[in-house]
Every structure is written in C-alpha cells, then in structure tokens.
Amino acid sequence: MMDDFFFSLLLAGISVGAVYALIALGLNLTFWTTKTMNFGQGSLMMLCAMLTVFLSSQGLAMALAVIGSLLVVAAFGVFIERWTVRPALQASGGSMGWVVSTLGFGIFLQGVAAKYFGSQAVAFPDVVFTAQDFVTVFGQYVSLQYLVVLAVAVALILALELFVRKTVWGQAVHAVSLDPELALVQGIPVRLLVLGSFMLSSALAGVAGVLIAQIGGTVDPAFGFDLVLLGFVAAVLGGMGSSMGALAGGLLVGILSKLVGGYVSTAAEHGIAFALLMLALALRPQGLFGRPEVSKA
Amino acid sequence: MLELQGLTVRYGAVQALEGVSLQAGAGGITAILGANGAGKSSLMRAVSGIAPVTAGRILLDGQDITALPAAERARLGIAHAMEGRRLFRQLTVEDNLKLAWSFGARTAPLAASLAETYARFPILKEKARIAAGLLSGGQQQMVILSCTTIRSPRCLLLDEPSLGLAPIIVQQIYAFITDYAARSGIIVVIAEQMAALALRVSSHGLVLRRGRAVLQGSSAELLHGHDGKTLAASYL
Numbered sequence: 001m002m003d004d005f006f007f008s009l010l011l012a013g014i015s016v017g018a019v020y021a022l023i024a025l026g027l028n029l030t031f032w033t034t035k036t037m038n039f040g041q042g043s044l045m046m047l048c049a050m051l052t053v054f055l056s057s058q059g060l061a062m063a064l065a066v067i068g069s070l071l072v073v074a075a076f077g078v079f080i081e082r083w084t085v086r087p088a089l090q091a092s093g094g095s096m097g098w099v100v101s102t103l104g105f106g107i108f109l110q111g112v113a114a115k116y117f118g119s120q121a122v123a124f125p126d127v128v129f130t131a132q133d134f135v136t137v138f139g140q141y142v143s144l145q146y147l148v149v150l151a152v153a154v155a156l157i158l159a160l161e162l163f164v165r166k167t168v169w170g171q172a173v174h175a176v177s178l179d180p181e182l183a184l185v186q187g188i189p190v191r192l193l194v195l196g197s198f199m200l201s202s203a204l205a206g207v208a209g210v211l212i213a214q215i216g217g218t219v220d221p222a223f224g225f226d227l228v229l230l231g232f233v234a235a236v237l238g239g240m241g242s243s244m245g246a247l248a249g250g251l252l253v254g255i256l257s258k259l260v261g262g263y264v265s266t267a268a269e270h271g272i273a274f275a276l277l278m279l280a281l282a283l284r285p286q287g288l289f290g291r292p293e294v295s296k297a
Numbered sequence: 298m299l300e301l302q303g304l305t306v307r308y309g310a311v312q313a314l315e316g317v318s319l320q321a322g323a324g325g326i327t328a329i330l331g332a333n334g335a336g337k338s339s340l341m342r343a344v345s346g347i348a349p350v351t352a353g354r355i356l357l358d359g360q361d362i363t364a365l366p367a368a369e370r371a372r373l374g375i376a377h378a379m380e381g382r383r384l385f386r387q388l389t390v391e392d393n394l395k396l397a398w399s400f401g402a403r404t405a406p407l408a409a410s411l412a413e414t415y416a417r418f419p420i421l422k423e424k425a426r427i428a429a430g431l432l433s434g435g436q437q438q439m440v441i442l443s444c445t446t447i448r449s450p451r452c453l454l455l456d457e458p459s460l461g462l463a464p465i466i467v468q469q470i471y472a473f474i475t476d477y478a479a480r481s482g483i484i485v486v487i488a489e490q491m492a493a494l495a496l497r498v499s500s501h502g503l504v505l506r507r508g509r510a511v512l513q514g515s516s517a518e519l520l521h522g523h524d525g526k527t528l529a530a531s532y533l
Binding site: 168171172174179181186189191 | 346
C-alpha cells in the first residue's frame, strides 16, 4: 500500500516535472539568444489555455483551437521582445530592467484576462485524452494525460537538443548567445534568431499551459504564475541554457516536491523547490548540466 | 575598391571619427595607423556596420553600403577580424571555422575549405576539437584569421592582428596575411599600432589622429619619407 502511494506520487511528480521542464526550456530559449528570460511566461500559459477554451467554445475543432491559440501566443512573443526586452536592454545604466518589464507585462496580461474572461476558473476541455483514460503500468492506473505531457516534453527537448547540436542554425543560436556582435559581423541574422527564440519560447509556454490546464481541468487568470517560478528553479538546477538540464531539473523539482507534499506536507511542496535552488547555487552554481565559462587570456 | 567619403562616427557625445576619406584598392594592403584611441577600430567597425555612422558614405566596389545592416554587409563579402581577439571561446576551433564558412560566400565546399585551413596552420588541425578559448594567443589569432579567409571575402578588415603576440608569431601571422592578400587579390585593410610593420607590407597608408586623417600616401613614402619625422609626429 505504501508502495502504491509512493508510485502515484512519483508519477504525479514526473508529470508536473515534465511541465516544469517545458517551461524551463522556454526560458532557456530566450536565454540562448539574449541572456534574458520572459518572467511573464506564466501569463502566456494562461492566455493560451484561456484562448483554447474560448475558441473551442465558439465551435472550433479542438486541434484548430489549440493551434490558433499557439499562433496568437507566439505573436505575443514578438511583441514582448520588441516592447519589453529590447528597450530594457538598450537602456543605459543597467541591463536587468527586463526582469521587471517582462514580469510586468505578464501581470498586465493577467489583468486583461480577468477583465474579459472573468476571474473565475473555467473548465478546460479535453484535448487528447479525458481524465478517465488510463493504462495499467505495474498494476497501477496511469492517466494517459500524464503520459502525453511527458511524451510531449521529452519529444520537444530531444528535438531542440538535436537542433542545437547538429544543425548550423543551432550553432548560430549558440554563437549569438556567446557574442552577438561577433555573430553579426559574421553574417548571422541575429535579429531573426532573437525574434525566433521569443516566438518559440512563447509557443512552448503555450504548449505547457494547455498540457497542465488539461491535467488540472480548469484555468483561471492567476494560473501559471507560480509554475514559472518552479520552471525557473528547474532551469537553474539543470544549468541555464541546457536542454537536457531543463529536463533533469524539471523532473527533479517535480518529483521532489510531490514526494515532500505527500509524505511531509503539501504546504512544503513549493518551499522545497526553492530550498533545492539555494542548495544548488551554493554547491554547483553552473547547474547539473551547465558548463562553466571557458576562457584564457 | 573600398571607398570612404567624409566618414564620421559618433558614439553619443564622443566623436570617434571625423570626415575621414580613403580609397583602398583590391590586390594590395592598406594600412590604417595611429595611436590608441585614434579611431582605427571605429573606422573598421563603421565599414563592417557595427559603429554608428552619422555622416559620410561607404562604397564597396561602387555600391553604397552605408545604410546596410551588418549581417547583410557580411553577406556582401566584408570580413572583419575584430580587435581584442574575438572568437567564440566556448565553441571548438572547428565549430568556429564551420560557422564562419556557413554564413560566408561558400565558394568552396566545407571539407575543402577546412583542409586548406589546416594545411596552412597544421596546429589548428591538432586542436580542432578543443574550445577556441583554451588556445594560446597566437593560435587564437590563427583561428580568427582563418575564420575570415574561409568566408572567401571580397574585403578583409584586420584590426590589430599583432596585438599581444610574441614577435615570432607576429612574423608568421604577417607572412600569412601578405601571402593571402597577394594570392586572393582582394581588398585588405589592416589597422596597426606598429606602424613600421604595417607599412612594410602595405602599399598605401592612412594615419589617424584623434579621429582625423592627418597623413595619407604610399607606404614607402610614409616609411622613409623625405622628412622621416612626419610619421612620428602624428603619433604625439
């Protein structure tokens, strides 16, 4: 019986961990090109889920509703780069303004959503499987929704890892993160890559939003905010910029917080993630898969 | 032919370059000389498109490129080895070369271009899989030079290629540059603090002082000129 409990916690941990990994991946993407992160990602998760609910309630097929919402959210990525990140990076006397401006834009989106969709939680429709669909693994019921989340996260992470390691464009993205000016004089279309990274990052947030709204069954304007914090912990734990690190960090945070939540107290669920973050920063600041700076004068 | 007409570069309140004109022909080396802060790097950066040009024009083979963004100029064939030994330190030597080739003119296939580079600098083949930031200064300079030549450029800008290197390495680097300039017949512009060195290999020289062109002429004349003092004086 104890084992069943442990197993179900583990499974829930892996599933939410996969979502944290997706969020971490989204944060990594913009970190690659600009060394910035969109802390308003949580609102994009919410927006994408809300839009999906809205569009499907208008009679649109589920797949179309999701794709349409993802496109809208990706367009928001362009807006965020142009109006919250770029001005902050160009402002003189400090380059950390983007932390506040991206977060601020997220809060703004949250407010707009509360005004037009209402601040009540709305039921989220089933995208691929319903909450009643399950398979049996080792005598345990495993929700198919959990498995979809995990499969999507792993597939996206593998795809990005392959893109970065094996294609010249992936190398170019890496180059932009290392030295944007040098990338520019080498003919790499830096602006295009930066915009692309923000679009893709926002779309990833949208995917994570739809996936987790499906598991929770509801979505409200405040949805996503604390998830981004945990995604950030996952990204730092795994090593900023590393896709494999995002996956490992996400799973670690997810599993640990669920286990602590199950055996100790649900109140400690989120706290433990930040304790882990502090520990990691003290012991291994470059993260599990991060590489320390290479340099020689 | 690279032509600058009354080029002015301004960073906020700081005037880095003022009304500088220059004609750098293909098939020879043009030397840009001057003390620290004279505007050599600003001139180079203006040509490759990463310095703010507030007045004047830049023409490459007659085409006005003053308004073109940097990445587009790179695609037109301008290759710039920036000052301060700039390369992607975390990437391996080979990845640096591959990247430079990928976004260059690609006139020769990658394998052939790499083979040619390694034949010229065998040490780079040995270090191909090592992060470029871990190489010695001279080896890094070889990577940087190779990254520009592997792009098959039309116009090569080299900013202080000798800076901080041992004399023997400087000789090797300069031997490569002169040989490459003669072989390729492209436009080569070198900014140097070591005037005598640059004037020996160049055909034409421009001396900058506080952002203004103070002397211009054939390198032989600048080096051995009727009054040997002119060049030295412009440094003061």
